[in-house]
Amino acid sequence: MPDLPSIVIDAESKPFWDGIAVGELRLQCCGDCGRAVFPARIVCPHCFGERLTPVAAAGTGTVYSKTVVHRAFGAFAEQTPFTIALIDLDEGVRMMSRIVGEQPVAIGDRVRLQITRLGDAPEAPELPCFRAEMVA
Amino acid sequence: MSPRRRAAIVGVAESDLGKTPHLTVLSQQAQASKAALAEAGLTPDDVDGLFTAGNWSWAPALTLAEYLGMQPDHLDGTNIGGSSFEAHVGHATAAIEAGLIDVALITYGSTQRSDRTRGRPRPATLTEQYEQPFGLPQPVGAYALAAARYMHEYGVTSEELAEVAVSARRWAVLNPRAYYRDPITVADVLASPLIAEPLHKLDCCLVTDGGGAVVVAAEDRWQDVATRPVVVRGHAETTTHSSISRMPDLTVTGAARTGPLALERAGVTHADVDLLAVYDSFTITVLLTLESLGFCKPGEGGRFVADGRTAPGGELPMNTNGGGLSYTHPGMYGIFLLIEATRQLRHDYRDQLGRQVDGAELALVHGTGGVLSSTSTVVLSGS
Numbered sequence: 001m002p003d004l005p006s007i008v009i010d011a012e013s014k015p016f017w018d019g020i021a022v023g024e025l026r027l028q029c030c031g032d033c034g035r036a037v038f039p040a041r042i043v044c045p046h047c048f049g050e051r052l053t054p055v056a057a058a059g060t061g062t063v064y065s066k067t068v069v070h071r072a073f074g075a076f077a078e079q080t081p082f083t084i085a086l087i088d089l090d091e092g093v094r095m096m097s098r099i100v101g102e103q104p105v106a107i108g109d110r111v112r113l114q115i116t117r118l119g120d121a122p123e124a125p126e127l128p129c130f131r132a133e134m135v136a
Numbered sequence: 137m138s139p140r141r142r143a144a145i146v147g148v149a150e151s152d153l154g155k156t157p158h159l160t161v162l163s164q165q166a167q168a169s170k171a172a173l174a175e176a177g178l179t180p181d182d183v184d185g186l187f188t189a190g191n192w193s194w195a196p197a198l199t200l201a202e203y204l205g206m207q208p209d210h211l212d213g214t215n216i217g218g219s220s221f222e223a224h225v226g227h228a229t230a231a232i233e234a235g236l237i238d239v240a241l242i243t244y245g246s247t248q249r250s251d252r253t254r255g256r257p258r259p260a261t262l263t264e265q266y267e268q269p270f271g272l273p274q275p276v277g278a279y280a281l282a283a284a285r286y287m288h289e290y291g292v293t294s295e296e297l298a299e300v301a302v303s304a305r306r307w308a309v310l311n312p313r314a315y316y317r318d319p320i321t322v323a324d325v326l327a328s329p330l331i332a333e334p335l336h337k338l339d340c341c342l343v344t345d346g347g348g349a350v351v352v353a354a355e356d357r358w359q360d361v362a363t364r365p366v367v368v369r370g371h372a373e374t375t376t377h378s379s380i381s382r383m384p385d386l387t388v389t390g391a392a393r394t395g396p397l398a399l400e401r402a403g404v405t406h407a408d409v410d411l412l413a414v415y416d417s418f419t420i421t422v423l424l425t426l427e428s429l430g431f432c433k434p435g436e437g438g439r440f441v442a443d444g445r446t447a448p449g450g451e452l453p454m455n456t457n458g459g460g461l462s463y464t465h466p467g468m469y470g471i472f473l474l475i476e477a478t479r480q481l482r483h484d485y486r487d488q489l490g491r492q493v494d495g496a497e498l499a500l501v502h503g504t505g506g507v508l509s510s511t512s513t514v515v516l517s518g519s
Contacts, residue, residue: 005257005268013265039266065285065386067277068333074257076271084272084332086281086381096381098270107288118271127269 004075007125012040015054025057025113025128027091036091059113060133061089063105079119087111087130101131109133143229143240144358144365145516147176147351148475153464154315156345157250161192162203164245164347169204172349177362178239183351185210185231185240189220189468192245200243210237216375217505218415220244221350221471222512226371228352238354242474245347246466263379273332276340276418278380278507280332283420285386287334289435292423294334296438298325300419301338301461303447308458310448310491315342316462325419339419341460341469348471350478364482366516369498370402373512380507388428390511391502395429399500402515406431410496411480412446412454413473415504416461422454425502429513453493456480470503474514477501481518 009017016039019026028037030044031051037044044052066085071077083099099105100116110133117124149171151164159167165188173179186201186208193199197213212227214220221242228240260268272278286292302322308314320338328337358365372394377383399405406429414429416422423437431452432440440446446454455461457476460469477499479485485492501514 003257005260007265007269008259008261009265010262016266039263065281065288067272067280067284068330069271069273069277069280070330070332071276072271072273076273079271082271084270084277084281086386094381096267096270096272096379107285118269125269129270 028052029055038093061087098129100129103132140233142355143232144367146353146361147172148478151347153346161245165243168349182239183241185237187212187224187242189215216510218468218470219503219505219512222503223373229368232354240352242350244471248467249345279418280335282386292438297419298322300422304459304461306447308462314458314463341465346466366478370398370515372397375510391428394513398513411499413477413501416459
């Protein structure tokens with residue numbers, strides 16, 4: 001089994017990964033300008049304010065772009081083809097994620113958080129993946 | 137006009153290219169440096185500023201200076217990805233204008249093809265931990281995301297992207313040093329394997345070994361040099377993001393800032409440009425760059441390169457060595473853009489049928505680094 005990249009959790013990212021462990025996607029909210037911030041940091045990139053507090057995201061968003069990957073490296077090679085998307089969360093920040101589930105997504109589609117372990121490796125971490133939002 | 141001392145490129149050279157298992161990153165840079173200085177008629181003792189970029193040492197400028205036996209008074213290890221060398225030309229020019237140095241040596245080397253290190257998993261630290269665990273192959277995956285968004289917004293087609301690769305290959309046919317020299321068609325590009333949709337293998341740059349060197353000298357030294365000086369007329373650099381997730385708009389690069397600024401600083405306009413050297417890491421990079429630079433409107437890059445406009449014999453020749461797509465691409469390609477533009481502006485190819493851009497006097501050289509993360513634009517003129 002080829003190696004997976006190990007995630008080096010630091011003081012700033014620990015709340016995010018602790019959140020994933022309890023099923024929550026954690027962002028920050030700036031107490032000065034009110035905007036959402038991701039990834040976590042100690043100064044707001046919009047106003048340089050320092051009053052950043054953790055907030056749980058709703059876990060819903062819209063696909064800004066996506067690619068179906070046919071050639072990947074290391075442990076990911078055997079997972080191809082798979083879909084990577086940039087997702088605009090409803091809180092106003094963008095994140096990269098993997099699309100899981102049977103239903104393919106297109107740019108502009110609504111998606112919902114689904115925390116998932118990718119691949120069969122026992123050391124595979126739980127990650128904030130997304131799946132297509134079911135349309136009623 | 138500014139009374140400041142001008143700077144010019146007075147020597148350029150490549151190291152051995154392609155597969156170079158007999159060379160290290162240091163010997164590549166020494167090989168290219170020796171050839172570039174020799175071409176200029178300068179010696180290592182003339183060099184008082186050393187510029188390099190890489191991640192092959194904890195402090196590449198120091199490792200390289202030691203290897204070359206130099207103790208320069210001005211060191212610059214600025215690494216902003218593949219556009220680093222256009223930035224180095226700007227920094228060297230500023231140092232020359234300020235009277236800090238007379239002769240700058242800018243170098244690059246990479247053994248990435250022989251090393252086979254690309255894509256090996258690394259620990260995901262700092263902001264990488266929010267992207268790397270999802271498995272996107274980098275950098276191609278990031279450029280694929282940009283291409284997908286661009287095609288969605290403007291209805292641009294894979295055929296239009298492929299034109300960039302076809303045009304590059306037509307130039308490569310004319311370049312004996314190019315890695316791939318067999319002509320290709322749009323159909324060949326579309327029939328090559330998908331790597332990350334919508335990008336095919338032939339939408340992607342090569343993975344080669346290779347190095348290069350560029351010597352920049354103050355105008356009081358021009359009388360001593362053996363080549364026709366290629367004057368640095370203007371420069372600008374910027375960054376918009378590091379991770380692709382943080383790129384403000386996937387269809388607009390930093391070229392929107394550095395292109396107009398470099399032209400303004402050079403005192404010229406788009407219409408004055410005879411020759412383009414634009415970083416072509418992927419076909420999408422070129423279309424986004426041409427639009428952001430202002431050579432055409434958003435979404436019109438595909439139509440701009442259609443019908444061979446940038447190919448041999450076209451009205452705006454671009455990447456006349458075959459580019460990163462067909463000539464060489466050792467990881468950070470930016471130095472090769474400068475080498476080719478310099479040779480064109482010196483009319484070095486006048487005896488090679490079809491290769492020389494007739495009457496080329498002004499070139500726009502544009503580097504892109506990371507995942508569309510940094511850009512640096514240099515305007516050069518032959519007189």
